[in-house]
Ligand SMILES: *[C@@H]1O[C@H](CO)[C@@H](O)[C@H](O)[C@H]1NC(C)=O
Ligand SMILES: *[C@@H]1O[C@H](CO)[C@@H](O)[C@H](O)[C@H]1NC(C)=O
Ligand SMILES: *[C@@H]1O[C@H](CO)[C@@H](O)[C@H](O)[C@H]1NC(C)=O
Ligand SMILES: *[C@@H]1O[C@H](CO)[C@@H](O)[C@H](O)[C@H]1NC(C)=O
């Protein structure tokens with residue numbers, strides 16, 4: 001009974017996430033507002049700005065040791081006594097994405113897998129938060145190696161390095177501030193779910209049942225007992241920075257890169273991170289040219305995504321059989337078959353529990369009345385952004401992100417009419433396998 005309830009609540013949450021992306025886009029034009037603020041593409045609490053400065057814990061000193069020659073396997077092996085030359089059938093899956101690409105939903109493909117999987121949702125949030133500099137954003141030279149090292153430790157079920165980035169600092173490896181703990185089933189089940197302590201405030205607490213603060217020692221034990229591991233992150237910028245993970249014989253890495261039409265992403269972000277995109281809205285309404293800095297950031301994002309994909313698709317020796325590119329649009333249209341592809345790629349069994357979950361979460365839109373009743377079919381849904389984003393912005397994205405769009409098979413809208421012509425799809429059918 002309780003499990004049934006849990007499953008349905010979780011799929012509704014996931015649906016709401018995907019629905020938000022879809023429905024909210026249509027409100028873009030209503031929300032156009034003429035105020036000016038600087039843009040930051042990253043979601044980040046304001047409290048973080050000064051957190052790097054004057055920070056007492058020497059977090060970075062432990063990172064930079066490995067930074068010197070990041071691409072040598074040797075470093076990683078010496079780090080700790082390494083067992084046999086393989087991971088013993090254990091899979092280590094990293095879902096790489098950027099914000100507003102449906103990565104939370106795709107992450108559920110692994111979170112819902114069942115009791116074999118240890119799943120972590122955006123652990124690098126803490127790293128980014130601590131490394132955010134005063135001008136906003138992070139310095140890639142510093143953040144890249146930090147992300148890489150934290151991920152490596154986590155894939156080895158070692159939370160110690162992540163702990164050094166959690167603020168306030170965990171006490172005896174117990175924290176009540178792990179970002180979005182509730183998004184990870186593994187962190188909310190027995191034995192990690194310790195008895196609820198009333199006096200302890202936990203910001204990101206488990207929702208289906210109340211648990212005590214998170215004991216990371218317990219989490220580590222539980223992680224080691226699971227057969228496989230999956231981590232989702234929207235923070236890694238360049239796939240190449242993770243090469244040492246791919247080459248680490250203790251890990252059997254599988255990278256899944258999730259991409260989405262950058263025009264749709266912009267439309268979605270303008271709604272979701274409304275304050276940060278005020279300049280774009282202003283520009284869409286008036287004649288002003290958008291601030292160079294913001295166009296540069298958009299270009300930077302697109303270039304990073306494209307370069308990562310180019311490396312992945314080229315299949316260099318270190319990545320062979322370890323990289324898969326997936327488009328949001330294909331997942332939205334063919335969720336079951338794409339999920340099956342991902343499981344085939346990772347050599348994991350496609351569990352009936354997961355199949356059921358996908359079936360339910362994609363059918364629910366028809367069953368649930370009211371909230372989701374406006375949903376049309378998925379093909380229509382994924383291209384809905386076309387009817388709300390100003391053509392001017394579409395042109396700009398196409399100019400700046402053209403190479404990425406071509407690589408991923410997103411057709412350019414030659415004019416306003418083509419943009420809003422329902423009979424023309426802007427998604428080319430493309431097989432990246
Ligand atoms: C920071 O470090 C200084 C000396 O290194 C120490 O006196 C101070 O208490 C520390 N502050 C915190 C918040 O740990
Ligand atoms: C850095 O590494 C040393 C030795 O491994 C460890 O004792 C120390 O706690 C680490 N510091 C941080 C902040 O993680
Ligand atoms: C790894 O390190 C050892 C000594 O630390 C060295 O003898 C060996 O040549 C190195 N291997 C590679 C591939 O660099
Ligand atoms: C980023 O950090 C590196 C290493 O600390 C430093 O050399 C570089 O100047 C920084 N870049 C920016 C843009 O701050």
Ligand SMILES: *[C@@H]1O[C@H](CO)[C@@H](O)[C@H](O)[C@H]1NC(C)=O
Pocket residue numbers: 172174215216217218
């Ligand atoms: C966390 O869990 C470990 C392992 O069960 C236990 O030894 C430790 O006492 C726990 N820490 C706290 C503060 O309860």
Ligand SMILES: *[C@@H]1O[C@H](CO)[C@@H](O)[C@H](O)[C@H]1NC(C)=O
Pocket residue numbers: 341344345
């Ligand atoms: C699974 O992947 C293998 C290659 O790794 C391929 O030969 C096979 O056809 C795939 N199966 C399905 C059902 O896609």
Ligand SMILES: *[C@@H]1O[C@H](CO)[C@@H](O)[C@H](O)[C@H]1NC(C)=O
Pocket residue numbers: 377378379380422
């Ligand atoms: C879904 O919408 C697309 C585009 O409007 C249309 O071509 C397709 O036939 C529709 N499919 C179903 C099952 O209604």
